[in-house]
Amino acid sequence: MDLSLSDEQSSFREIAREFLDKEAVPHRVEWDRREAVDLAIVPKMAELGFFGLTIPEEYGGVGGDYVTYAIGMEELGRADSALRGIVSVSSGLVGKSILSFGTEEQKQELLPRLARAEILGCFGLTEPDIGSDAGNLTSKARRHGDDWVISGQKLFITNGTWADVALVFARTGGEGPRGISAFLVPTDSEGFEAREIKGKLGLRGQATAELFLTDVRVPASAMLGEEGQGFKIAMSSLDKGRIAVAAGCVGIVQGCLETAVDYARTRTQFGRPIGSFQLVQDMIADISLDADAARLLVWRAADLCDRGEKFGVAASKAKLYASEAAVRAANHAIQVYGGSGYIDEYPAAKYLRDARVMTLYEGTSQIQKLLIGRAETGISAFV
Numbered sequence: 001m002d003l004s005l006s007d008e009q010s011s012f013r014e015i016a017r018e019f020l021d022k023e024a025v026p027h028r029v030e031w032d033r034r035e036a037v038d039l040a041i042v043p044k045m046a047e048l049g050f051f052g053l054t055i056p057e058e059y060g061g062v063g064g065d066y067v068t069y070a071i072g073m074e075e076l077g078r079a080d081s082a083l084r085g086i087v088s089v090s091s092g093l094v095g096k097s098i099l100s101f102g103t104e105e106q107k108q109e110l111l112p113r114l115a116r117a118e119i120l121g122c123f124g125l126t127e128p129d130i131g132s133d134a135g136n137l138t139s140k141a142r143r144h145g146d147d148w149v150i151s152g153q154k155l156f157i158t159n160g161t162w163a164d165v166a167l168v169f170a171r172t173g174g175e176g177p178r179g180i181s182a183f184l185v186p187t188d189s190e191g192f193e194a195r196e197i198k199g200k201l202g203l204r205g206q207a208t209a210e211l212f213l214t215d216v217r218v219p220a221s222a223m224l225g226e227e228g229q230g231f232k233i234a235m236s237s238l239d240k241g242r243i244a245v246a247a248g249c250v251g252i253v254q255g256c257l258e259t260a261v262d263y264a265r266t267r268t269q270f271g272r273p274i275g276s277f278q279l280v281q282d283m284i285a286d287i288s289l290d291a292d293a294a295r296l297l298v299w300r301a302a303d304l305c306d307r308g309e310k311f312g313v314a315a316s317k318a319k320l321y322a323s324e325a326a327v328r329a330a331n332h333a334i335q336v337y338g339g340s341g342y343i344d345e346y347p348a349a350k351y352l353r354d355a356r357v358m359t360l361y362e363g364t365s366q367i368q369k370l371l372i373g374r375a376e377t378g379i380s381a382f383v
Contacts, residue, residue: 005071012049012064013071019048020079028080029344031205035198037082039162045083046117050076051091055099060112066240066302070247074295077251078258081354082205084251088244089158090114094121094167097182097237101225106184110165122163124154124185124211125234132367134169135177135231139213141170148172148223150183150216156361160209161194163187168213169230177231182224191216202353239312241362242319243305246298249322252355253291256329259347260284260336267337274336283332290325297321313375320368326355 005013023041031037045051053069055061076084095114098106113119130137139152150170157166166185173179185192191214196207225233261284264275274280297318304311330352334341341348359365370381 009068009071012068013075016048016072016075020075024079024083032350035204037205042117050087051117052115055091055095055111055115059107061115066243066305067299070243070298070302073244073247074251077248078255080205081248081252082203084248085158085203085206088241089123090121092244093123093237093241096240097167097224097233100236101233119164120159120162122157122159122166124157124166124168126154126156128153128155132364134234137169137171137180139170141172141181141183146220147217148183148220150213152213154211157209157211159207160211161196161207169234172227178228180230181227182230182233183218184222184224185216185218189216202357238362239315242315243298243301245358245362246318246322249326249358250291250294250298252326252351253287253294253329255347256333256351257287257291260287260333263337280336283336287329287332290329294322294325313372316368316371319363320365323358324365326358330355
């Protein structure tokens, strides 16, 4: 692949960074402390095109390719990963699922509103007892006349209390993945309740919720894709979602590099900048290397997606490497800062707290290794 960016991609990166440095970075500590970003930034992000990336113009988006999308997610991750999550779940996991599997009516009704962030979406897959083993989820949907009636519980749902529409996965048939279907559920439906989860280690500005669905009734037209296709929709969405998560992790690594370098140049000990010490440079070199390696893995996966080629394994490699690199980079940045890195006056501590969950959601690091191992050996380690 050509590793140089086009003029349009470079311009978008510069505009995105300038916007986020002004509108997000000065407020991220406040948002983190109060456990809520200011949602007034959402329409501003939409105006810049964040929510419309890769959504065709005919459906209200701004088009663009997945490399550009990855650039946007990287800049959001560098500024505040809570913002990255809002975008990549609403227009990514939900919007791109509708784009790939929705009826024309569903696309026309929902995609323009998601692209303009007039509404937000959430992705209802994980359950209290079902995380990595998504094929055995227990939420159920039963047919009642022309409607479906959904009951179940979902956990750790990003945008859960902010969303206007929830993409909910529920069992409509027998056991296992083939018995799962997907539904587009308005969150103001009777029987739908979202309770926000507080006290998170990281991503504190992002609304994370537990969803309760008690006999929520939706019309047959609310089903996304065909009956029994839900697991396929979820896995396809997560393949693309892993590109977004990985790109956000690259942003964390890049942010750690920039803040560590700035601090090393200005902080003096023993009469000289700490950046002149060999072991400080060793840590900065490690962060720089991880930034480049993770970014290239992300761009490769995004490029394969743009070309219409298989990209799932590449996305797993990017997500695995970038998420683990983000934790390493944040640890190094805190070490460069010393004691100052342990307080939220500086960004290193927040980067570490935000990075830690990246190794867990949208497929843990261990799940990514099993996916990569299966691709290499042709043998599945999944039961």
